[in-house]
Amino acid sequence: MVTAKVWVLKKHFEGFPKPSDFDLKKIELPSLQNGELLLESVFLSVDPYMRPYSQRDMKEGDIMIGTQVARIVESKNPAFAVGAFVVANSGWRSHFISDGKGLHLLPSSWPESLPKSLALGTVGMPGLTAYFGLFEVCKMKPGETVLVNAAAGAVGSVVGQLAKIGGCKVVGCAGSDDKVAYLKKLGFDEAFNYKTVTSLDEALSKASPDGYDCFFDNVGGEFSSVAINHMKKHGRIAVCGAISQYNDSVPQKGPYVQIPMIFKELRMEGFIVTRWNNRREEGQKALLKWVLEGKVKFHEQVTEGFENMPAAFIGMLRGENLGKAIVKV
Ligand SMILES: NC(=O)C1=CN([C@@H]2O[C@H](COP(=O)(O)OP(=O)(O)OC[C@H]3O[C@@H](n4cnc5c(N)ncnc54)[C@H](OP(=O)(O)O)[C@@H]3O)[C@@H](O)[C@H]2O)C=CC1
Numbered sequence: 001m002v003t004a005k006v007w008v009l010k011k012h013f014e015g016f017p018k019p020s021d022f023d024l025k026k027i028e029l030p031s032l033q034n035g036e037l038l039l040e041s042v043f044l045s046v047d048p049y050m051r052p053y054s055q056r057d058m059k060e061g062d063i064m065i066g067t068q069v070a071r072i073v074e075s076k077n078p079a080f081a082v083g084a085f086v087v088a089n090s091g092w093r094s095h096f097i098s099d100g101k102g103l104h105l106l107p108s109s110w111p112e113s114l115p116k117s118l119a120l121g122t123v124g125m126p127g128l129t130a131y132f133g134l135f136e137v138c139k140m141k142p143g144e145t146v147l148v149n150a151a152a153g154a155v156g157s158v159v160g161q162l163a164k165i166g167g168c169k170v171v172g173c174a175g176s177d178d179k180v181a182y183l184k185k186l187g188f189d190e191a192f193n194y195k196t197v198t199s200l201d202e203a204l205s206k207a208s209p210d211g212y213d214c215f216f217d218n219v220g221g222e223f224s225s226v227a228i229n230h231m232k233k234h235g236r237i238a239v240c241g242a243i244s245q246y247n248d249s250v251p252q253k254g255p256y257v258q259i260p261m262i263f264k265e266l267r268m269e270g271f272i273v274t275r276w277n278n279r280r281e282e283g284q285k286a287l288l289k290w291v292l293e294g295k296v297k298f299h300e301q302v303t304e305g306f307e308n309m310p311a312a313f314i315g316m317l318r319g320e321n322l323g324k325a326i327v328k329v
């Protein structure tokens with residue numbers, strides 16, 4: 001019998017999640033039935049979506065939602081060999097049993113030199129979000145100017161690098177000087193710390209006096225209300241996330257955007273990356289190639305220990321991560 005450790009949502013979050021909102025429990029796993037496999041989580045992802053989704057999809061006592069890279073420990077399923085690695089969507093669990101549905105084997109071309117945790121970040125859901133958000137929603141063209149916020153994060157850092165590969169000028173913002181330095185290292189043309197600029201309006205004008213063709217919005221709120229006024233005519237806004245609002249107990253009341261939308265004839269489109277689940281392989285192949293060519297660089301904020309999952313999650317929401325926030329079991 002294998003004892004699995006799991007993190008449950010003890011209490012729905014009110015404002016920022018607190019350690020006391022979580023509970024660590026143990027579950028005895030049964031023996032495998034035919035067709036089943038036993039897996040152990042090796043890397044787990046902590047992502048912003050968990051904050052709003054927990055409110056919408058979970059009840060108190062549920063195991064926290066999330067994805068992991070897991071190793072197959074025992075298998076009664078011929079499609080999955082012991083020792084292979086998969087990406088699963090099984091939540092905050094140290095071990096779990098699966099019937100194989102919803103498991104994605106890591107591509108056989110996955111080089112030993114590359115950390116398998118990238119399958120949760122740059123070459124996984126966040127990287128695919130950047131890929132499809134840029135190519136399918138922003139529809140960026142060479143020579144255009146792209147703005148991205150939360151730019152030093154899992155999604156934003158890939159957005160900026162893909163935009164550079166696509167021949168664009170790239171402006172990014174992040175919440176610390178270290179993150180800004182990282183953006184410059186990644187090749188962003190302009191980068192600023194939105195927490196320390198005296199005026200966001202001036203910072204956006206200085207970074208691109210002619211304005212922006214594409215705005216990849218990860219943050220929402222006040223930033224977006226200002227940024228929309230810096231869009232060029234026929235600009236496109238990809239509404240990817242609104243992390244500035246996820247932890248609000250009382251919803252923010254933003255100024256209205258209709259006038260710039262009309263006057264500049266903007267297109268603003270929200271999206272969820274699962275829209276392109278049928279093109280997952282295409283995106284992963286392209287991202288893996290760019291990583292191996294050194295054209296897309298990555299950084300992971302790795303927290304050691306399953307017991308530190310809540311801390312890693314809260315830390316990410318507070319901006320403590322540079323690059324993808326990962327927990328190594
Ligand atoms: N639509 C979709 O399918 C998907 C959407 N997303 C969204 O993309 C965004 C980025 O996700 P991801 O890359 O995984 O996360 P990140 O790795 O970027 O981590 C979150 C970052 O958000 C920034 N942040 C947190 N609070 C605020 C705030 N109040 N104002 C401004 N910035 C803040 C912090 O960076 P900083 O130091 O810059 O403040 C923090 O590091 C999120 O909104 C997420 O929900 C992600 C995946 C899929």
Ligand SMILES: CCCCC/C=C\CC(=O)/C=C/C=C/C=C\[C@@H](O)CCCC(=O)O
Nearest residue numbers: 048049052053056065067125240241273274
């Ligand atoms: C409930 C209001 C949601 C508002 C928008 C919030 C977040 C956007 C975002 O971050 C979306 C992330 C999408 C992730 C997609 C795929 C998975 O890896 C997560 C699957 C979660 C699930 O559906 O089980």
